[in-house]
Structure formats: C-alpha cells, structure tokens
Amino acid sequence: MSQLQRSPELGVWYVFDKSRRIAIIRYVEVRGRRLLRSVTFDRDPAERQLIGYFPEDAMRLAVEFTWWEYIKHTGRSTSNRR
Numbered sequence: 001m002s003q004l005q006r007s008p009e010l011g012v013w014y015v016f017d018k019s020r021r022i023a024i025i026r027y028v029e030v031r032g033r034r035l036l037r038s039v040t041f042d043r044d045p046a047e048r049q050l051i052g053y054f055p056e057d058a059m060r061l062a063v064e065f066t067w068w069e070y071i072k073h074t075g076r077s078t079s080n081r082r
Helices: 059-074
Strands: 004-006 012-017 020-030 033-040 050-055
Touching: 012 059, 020 050, 020 059, 033 059, 050 059
Parallel strands: none
Antiparallel strands: 004 012, 012 020, 020 033, 033 050
16 A cells, blocks of 8 residues: 555545555545545546545555556556555
C-alpha cells in the first residue's frame, strides 16, 4: 500500500500513481453503517466517479480494488507498485 497517503482531513486518504493523485478514500456513514467510499480524483467534486464501498476494516481491499480499476481504465502503470 505504498501508494496510499493520509490526508490532513480526518478519515480521508489519497491513492497515487507516482505523484499523480488518482482516487480518494474516506469513511462515510450509510444507513447507520460506517464504510469506506472510494471515488476517482478530480479537482471538481462533481466530476468524481464512484469506484465502490468497502467494509470499514478493509482498507487494503479498498486500495487494491481502486488500484486495479485505475489500471483497467488507464493501462499499465510505471509506478513501483505491484
């Protein structure tokens, strides 16, 4: 999970491909249940697209799924991440 960086905002993390921010993962509450929500990164919040919701204790799953969705849509990365 070397491409994950905690944001200064509590409960928010950024996923990177090298120095390019590709997604935002944050804790959200849905119907009284705390989950992780992953969205694509765009400076305009209205342009961000949902990647998925994950159990609150499944950060690794959220990051891996986010990463593979990114690779699926953009092609192979040159990052050191495997």
